[in-house]
Each structure stands twice: as C-alpha cells, then as structure tokens.
Amino acid sequence: MARAQVLCCNKSVLGLLRFNRVASLMPRVHFMQIRRKCEQKGVVIGLYLKDGEKAPQLTPNGEKFDDRVAGKITELIKETNMDGELGKGRMFNNLDKEYSSVVVVGLGKEGIGYDAEEAIDAGMENTRVAAAVGTRSLQLQGASHVAVDGMEYPEQAAEGAAMAVWRYNANMRKSRRIEVPKVELYGSADVDAWTRGLFKAESQNLARRLSETPANQMTPSTFAQATIDSLCPCGVTVEVRSMDWIEEQRLNSFLMVAKGSCEPPLVLEINYTGSSPDDKPLLFIGKGLTFNSGGLSLKPKNGMDVFRADVSGAAAVVATVRAAAALSLPINVTAVLPLCENMPSGMAVKPGDVITLINGKTVCIKSVSSAGAVMLADPMLYAQNIHKPKMIVDLGTHAKGVAYGLGASATGLWTNNTMLWQQFEKAGSITGDRVWRFPLWQHFKRLVEPNLTYDICNVGRGPASSCLTAALLHKMVPCLDWVHLDTRGTGLTVEDGVPPYLLRDRMSGRPTRTLIQFLHQMACK
Numbered sequence: 001m002a003r004a005q006v007l008c009c010n011k012s013v014l015g016l017l018r019f020n021r022v023a024s025l026m027p028r029v030h031f032m033q034i035r036r037k038c039e040q041k042g043v044v045i046g047l048y049l050k051d052g053e054k055a056p057q058l059t060p061n062g063e064k065f066d067d068r069v070a071g072k073i074t075e076l077i078k079e080t081n082m083d084g085e086l087g088k089g090r091m092f093n094n095l096d097k098e099y100s101s102v103v104v105v106g107l108g109k110e111g112i113g114y115d116a117e118e119a120i121d122a123g124m125e126n127t128r129v130a131a132a133v134g135t136r137s138l139q140l141q142g143a144s145h146v147a148v149d150g151m152e153y154p155e156q157a158a159e160g161a162a163m164a165v166w167r168y169n170a171n172m173r174k175s176r177r178i179e180v181p182k183v184e185l186y187g188s189a190d191v192d193a194w195t196r197g198l199f200k201a202e203s204q205n206l207a208r209r210l211s212e213t214p215a216n217q218m219t220p221s222t223f224a225q226a227t228i229d230s231l232c233p234c235g236v237t238v239e240v241r242s243m244d245w246i247e248e249q250r251l252n253s254f255l256m257v258a259k260g261s262c263e264p265p266l267v268l269e270i271n272y273t274g275s276s277p278d279d280k281p282l283l284f285i286g287k288g289l290t291f292n293s294g295g296l297s298l299k300p301k302n303g304m305d306v307f308r309a310d311v312s313g314a315a316a317v318v319a320t321v322r323a324a325a326a327l328s329l330p331i332n333v334t335a336v337l338p339l340c341e342n343m344p345s346g347m348a349v350k351p352g353d354v355i356t357l358i359n360g361k362t363v364c365i366k367s368v369s370s371a372g373a374v375m376l377a378d379p380m381l382y383a384q385n386i387h388k389p390k391m392i393v394d395l396g397t398h399a400k401g402v403a404y405g406l407g408a409s410a411t412g413l414w415t416n417n418t419m420l421w422q423q424f425e426k427a428g429s430i431t432g433d434r435v436w437r438f439p440l441w442q443h444f445k446r447l448v449e450p451n452l453t454y455d456i457c458n459v460g461r462g463p464a465s466s467c468l469t470a471a472l473l474h475k476m477v478p479c480l481d482w483v484h485l486d487t488r489g490t491g492l493t494v495e496d497g498v499p500p501y502l503l504r505d506r507m508s509g510r511p512t513r514t515l516i517q518f519l520h521q522m523a524c525k
Contacts, residue, residue, distance in 0.1 A: 041099050041101075041143060042099055044135055045058065045062035045102065045105075045186075046058070047089070047105065047107060056106075059149055061186060062149060065096075072095050073104060087105065088106045105130040105134040107126050119425065124156040124432065132163065132164035136165060139165045144179065146184070147185070148184070148185060154197065158183070158195075158200075159513065207315040208507050210311065210319075211308070211312040211507035227270070243264055250378070252357070252358075254338045254375045254378055258340035260345045260349065263290075265338070265339060266339045267338050267339070268288075268336070270317075271332075272325050281333055282331060282393070283384070285317075285383060285393070286315075286396060287338075287394075289311055291308050291341045292342045297351060309493070310397050312507065316510070317395070317515075319509065327520070336382070338376065351368055352365070358378050363455065363457070364457045366457055367459045376396070380476045391417075391483070392481070392483070393482075394473060395487060398469045399486060407489055412485070413435040415481075420483050423522065428514050433510050433512075447464075470484045487511065492507070493505050
C-alpha cells in the first residue's frame with residue numbers, strides 16, 4: 001500500500017503532493033510528517049477517469065476553476081500523467097490568489113450509478129471518497145477553510161468531506177491537535193443538498209464522539225446529559241428515568257446486568273414528533289452499555305478498552321433522532337435507551353442466573369459477557385406496551401458471528417418483514433453504509449428454547465451466535481414489524497476495510513446515515 005510522499009518539482013508551483021487511496025482501504029496516512037502550514041484556504045476538484053484515448057476530464061466546476069487559472073490545471077494534469085483513478089490525486093500550490101492549494105482527485109468513471117453486484121450507488125460513494133481524500137490532505141497541510149467541488153453529488157461530497165476532517169481531540173494537548181477546517185461548497189448552487197449532507201455527517205460524527213469517549217468520561221449519567229444537550233435544542237423531548245422508576249417498571253433483565261457496577265443505571269425515553277401526534281411512532285431500542293467488561297465472564301484484557309463502544313447502538317440512535325429533527329422529517333420517532341455498565345463485583349449477575357421478564361418468560365444468563373440482548377429484553381417489552389409503535393428497530397454490538405461473516409463491510413440485519421429489509425437495503429446502497437440480511441428461521445428459535453428448567457437461554461446452542469441473539473430478541477416482539485441490527489463488525493474499531501472518510505482504529509458511528517436515510521424513506525414515501 002503506497003504512502004503519501006512529497007515530490008519536489010521545478011514548476012510554477014511550490015510543490016506537488018501525491019496521495020493515494022486504495023479502493024476502500026485507507027492506509028495510515030503519513031501527511032503528519034509535513035508540519036509546515038500552507039496558506040489558509042484550499043479547494044478540492046474532481047477528475048474523471050481516462051476513457052480509452054480520451055483524456056481524463058475535469059468536473060464542470062473543475063473546468064470553471066481551470067478557466068479561472070488560465071488552463072494551468074489541465075497543463076499540470078498532463079505533465080503529471082494523472083488519469084483520474086479513484087482516490088488518487090495531486091496537490092498544486094500557488095496557482096490562485098484566493099486558494100493557495102488546489103487538490104485534484106480522481107473520481108473514477110464518469111456517469112457511473114448503482115452497482116447491483118456491489119449493492120451500492122458507486123457514483124455517490126466515489127464522490128464521498130474523492131471529497132474525503134482531498135479534504136483530509138488539505139487539513140493535514142494546515143488549511144483552515146476547504147472549498148469542495150460538489151462533483152455532481154453535493155450531498156455526498158459534504159458527507160465525505162465533513163466526516164474525513166472530524167477528529168476526537170478532547171484528551172489531547174492543544175499543541176498536538178489536528179485542527180478541523182471549515183468545509184464549504186465550491187461552484188454549485190445546490191446548497192440545500194450540501195446542507196443535508198452536512199447534517200448527516202455531523203450526526204454520524206456525534207455518534208463517533210459518544211462512542212469514542214473513554215468510559216470514565218462517558219458514564220450513563222454523562223451520556224444522558226450529552227443526549228439532552230444534543231436533542232433538546234432541536235425540539236426533541238428527553239426523559240431520564242432513574243433506579244426507582246426502573247424498579248417500579250420491573251425491568252429486571254436490565255437491572256440484572258446493571259447491578260454489578262457502582263454507576264447508577266438510567267433509561268432514556270426520547271420523543272420526536274414530526275407528524276400528527278396521533279400517528280404511531282417508529283420505535284428505536286439502542287443498546288447502551290457504556291462499558292462492557294464482560295462481568296464475571298470477563299473479556300480478555302487485550303482489546304477490552306474497545307468495549308467502551310458497546311454504547312454505540314444508543315449513540316447511533318441519538319444521532320439519528322438529531323438528524324431527523326434537523327431535517328424536519330415528517331415522522332414520529334420514539335427511542336428507549338437503557339444505559340448501564342457491565343462490571344464484575346459481589347453484586348454482579350452470575351452465569352446460570354435465571355430472571356423472569358415482564359411477559360412472564362424466564363431467561364437463563366449462561367454467558368454474562370453476552371448480556372446485551374438480555375439487557376434489552378424488558379425495555380423492549382415495556383416500550384411496546386407503553387408507546388404502541390408501528391414498528392421496532394433495535395441495534396447494538398452483540399455477537400461475534402456477524403463480524404466473522406461480514407467484517408466491517410456491512411451491518412447484519414434480521415427482520416420478520418421483507419419490505420423493511422428492502423427499505424434498509426436501498427438506504428444502505430445510497431449511503432454507502434450497507435446492511436446485509438441474515439436468516440431468522442425457526443431453526444434458530446428452537447436453539448434458544450425450550451429447556452427443562454427455563455424458557456429461553458441467552459446464548460442458545462451451536463456456533464451461530466448472531467442468529468441466536470436475533471432469535472432471542474424476536475421472542476420479545478410477538479406481533480409487530482421488527483428489525484434487528486447487529487453492529488459488532490461495524491460499530492467498534494476496525495483496522496481493515498475502512499472507507500477513506502472514516503479513520504482506522506477509531507469508532508465509526510455506523511450505521512447512523514443508513515438509519516437517517518431509512519427514516520427519510522419511511523417518512524417521504
């Protein structure tokens with residue numbers, strides 16, 4: 001995998017910076033070696049792939065900028081043998097008085113659209129990639145303002161640029177922080193699409209921040225306050241339920257997981273009303289383990305810190321509701337987020353303990369480390385009884401099986417309604433953050449029940465861990481349309497297969513934009 005390298009040339013520019021993007025694999029970028037700040041403003045423009053004998057073509061906005069600098073961009077493209085390959089580009093300096101640095105990035109084939117084999121809109125994804133690579137290169141050169149060519153898809157260009165420059169800097173000294181530049185649209189009148197893209201990217205960045213924050217700085221109480229700060233200014237109501245209320249509602253499955261920690265558990269009830277108050281809401285249930293040590297079934301010490309992101313399901317829900325409010329989507333959304341820690345102590349739940357759910361069924365907790373589905377069981381039953389939703393979407397980082405099967409390529413999906421799968425598949429193809437459906441067969445339901453001494457087991461029998469978790473949760477939804485999303489492969493840190501607009505070994509905030517797109521489709525049929 002090629003690394004960034006500085007090429008010095010005796011040209012009318014101060015320097016050329018070559019940077020490479022490798023398909024969907026982003027290398028550890030080494031622009032940090034260039035600490036000298038350039039001028040404050042830069043611009044990113046797109047270049048379509050060379051087609052046969054036809055020379056690579058600039059985007060319409062790129063051609064306008066080329067005219068602005070008297071054709072120098074076209075000359076330099078020829079001199080440097082650029083061919084428009086996706087994610088590869090060059091930086092040219094001192095060509096324009098306003099923009100001290102110009103980045104020309106390959107967009108791949110012109111006019112490309114939906115790729116049925118890949119289940120993705122390649123044109124939109126290529127725009128995200130090009131915008132991300134160009135914007136990040138200018139960021140790491142010290143630019144404070146970056147103008148981005150809309151490249152025919154201004155919404156997707158905004159997503160790629162805004163997600164690429166985001167950094168979690170809260171615990172770094174100011175002298176070591178990488179500044180986040182302001183990104184703006186260049187050369188296009190479609191400001192509305194650009195603004196939508198920024199809303200979606202900023203929402204995913206919110207989910208990244210909530211997931212990335214260390215567990216001692218993101219306790220259930222801290223998460224609740226961050227949710228209030230993010231949603232209440234948007235007109236969303238947030239109710240914080242404490243221990244007394246949880247005990248009163250008999251959310252025993254949640255309390256069994258929470259009682260091992262000294263941090264008090266909380267349940268958040270979130271309501272966004274975008275249509276008539278009489279319309280039934282779409283209900284989100286987000287797994288909110290602010291730290292999952294595995295309890296008495298302790299997880300391995302290497303990599304345990306990653307499980308601060310077991311709150312990523314709840315984080316994605318908060319971010320999605322924020323975007324729904326910002327975009328004024330005409331739909332009612334309710335979310336129930338149980339928040340706690342899973343810790344070992346003398347009070348912790350023990351392997352083999354049996355609890356009774358609100359619906360009277362008993363659940364045996366054979367593995368405390370896999371207690372995510374257990375903690376959601378009673379809150380899910382409660383939410384159905386109280387809020388009377390038209391459908392339920394639950395999500396969280398659950399079982400390893402989906403990560404073994406899909407890696408970071410897609411989020412695993414289980415549903416009892418094929419129409420909902422089709423809507424999520426469409427949403428994932430548009431956002432580039434794909435989902436993939438797994439079976440919800442009776443075969444798996446029989447493996448989680450019955451038993452001579454209890455009704456349901458939280459791990460079931462056999463190696464299909466993710467399907468068994470979905471089968472358990474489906475027992476909590478007897479007669480509603482339901483979708484279960486397992487983000488074990490996409491919601492935690494990932495080293496391989498990371499798109500250029502995200503960061504390796506950092507929390508992704510996925511699948512926030514897919515959830516937002518799904519809400520848009522359900523609201524605007």
